[in-house]
Amino acid sequence: MLTFKESCIGVMKLSKPPVNSLNLEYLTEFNIAIEKLENDKSCRGVIITSALPKIFSAGLDILEMYQPNTDRLRQFWTQVQQLWINLYGSQVATVAAINGHAPAGGCLVSLSCDYRIMAPNYTIGLNETQLGIVAPFWFSDTITNTIGFRKAERALQLGYMFTTDEAKACGLIDKIVPPDQIMAVAHEEMKKMFAVPDFARQITKNQCRKQFIDKLHAKRDADTDNFVNFITKDSIQKAMGKYLESLKKRKSG
Numbered sequence: 449m450l451t452f453k454e455s456c457i458g459v460m461k462l463s464k465p466p467v468n469s470l471n472l473e474y475l476t477e478f479n480i481a482i483e484k485l486e487n488d489k490s491c492r493g494v495i496i497t498s499a500l501p502k503i504f505s506a507g508l509d510i511l512e513m514y515q516p517n518t519d520r521l522r523q524f525w526t527q528v529q530q531l532w533i534n535l536y537g538s539q540v541a542t543v544a545a546i547n548g549h550a551p552a553g554g555c556l557v558s559l560s561c562d563y564r565i566m567a568p569n570y571t572i573g574l575n576e577t578q579l580g581i582v583a584p585f586w587f588s589d590t591i592t593n594t595i596g597f598r599k600a601e602r603a604l605q606l607g608y609m610f611t612t613d614e615a616k617a618c619g620l621i622d623k624i625v626p627p628d629q630i631m632a633v634a635h636e637e638m639k640k641m642f643a644v645p646d647f648a649r650q651i652t653k654n655q656c657r658k659q660f661i662d663k664l665h666a667k668r669d670a671d672t673d674n675f676v677n678f679i680t681k682d683s684i685q686k687a688m689g690k691y692l693e694s695l696k697k698r699k700s701g
């Protein structure tokens with residue numbers, strides 16, 4: 449993770465080649481970095497983007513979920529939950545500068561921010577069902593809160609990956625920006641949020657989001673148990689094995 453501060457704005461650049469997949473170690477690093485910025489009194493905003501060309505993040509590292517060690521799998525999921533709690537509940541203003549593809553966990557990271565700008569000709573969405581897995585309730589709450597129930601239900605069922613244009617049309621992202629302007633526009637959008645007194649913006653954000661974060665807090669252990677029980681099922685392991693094979697075939701084909 450490349451993290452630096454530009455005045456009162458923290459910039460986090462995901463930099464885990466080849467595709468910024470989020471494994472246990474990287475999620476832990478991500479959480480530590482965001483918590484550090486959150487606790488820095490001089491930091492009013494955070495921009496999350498990718499240091500890699502063409503990929504914002506490929507989402508959760510599928511290899512963590514394929515033929516897993518159960519203890520590690522539990523730790524992995526605890527870090528995924530924590531990342532969402534940290535980002536969705538963040539008191540600083542957050543902008544996702546999506547400069548590449550953003551499937552599944554990559555999409556969730558961006559949906560957890562306050563504002564999303566995206567470069568053209570990429571794809572974004574919660575494609576979990578295409579892997580034969582199911583987005584948990586807090587993933588689905590987050591997309592529903594962004595694009596509304598009907599569109600979210602349809603997109604979740606299909607595991608639909610939106611083009612940048614489609615994402616803009618349904619409100620999954622807020623603005624389409626050429627890649628060379630994405631950081632400049634992220635700073636402009638940040639300034640708009642800074643024009644509102646921090647405490648008023650923060651209380652409003654809490655009013656909108658707290659109930660959803662509280663819901664996960666109340667069910668956190670059960671959510672981890674569900675995840676581990678679900679992922680370790682033979683049928684789910686088979687489906688994930690097939691998906692991994694299809695990724696490799698697509699590469700060679």
Ligand SMILES: CCCCC/C=C\CCC/C=C/CC(=O)SCCNC(=O)CCNC(=O)[C@H](O)C(C)(C)COP(=O)(O)OP(=O)(O)OC[C@H]1O[C@@H](n2cnc3c(N)ncnc32)[C@H](O)[C@@H]1OP(=O)(O)O
Pocket residue numbers: 466467469503505506507508509510511549551552553554575576579581582583584674675678679695696699
């Ligand atoms: C009922 C109760 C329910 C309880 C809860 C249950 C379940 C929980 C749900 C868990 C949620 C999971 C969310 C996720 O994030 S799952 C991950 C989904 N991600 C994807 O599907 C992305 C797949 N990848 C791609 O589409 C493409 O790789 C790409 C990101 C568009 C990039 O394409 P390209 O540039 O062409 O690169 P390659 O495809 O060649 O990939 C390079 C390299 O990286 C490997 N790889 C890609 N993505 C991942 C990944 N997410 N994890 C691990 N590895 C990945 C790919 O296989 C290549 O590897 P090799 O070089 O070794 O071949």
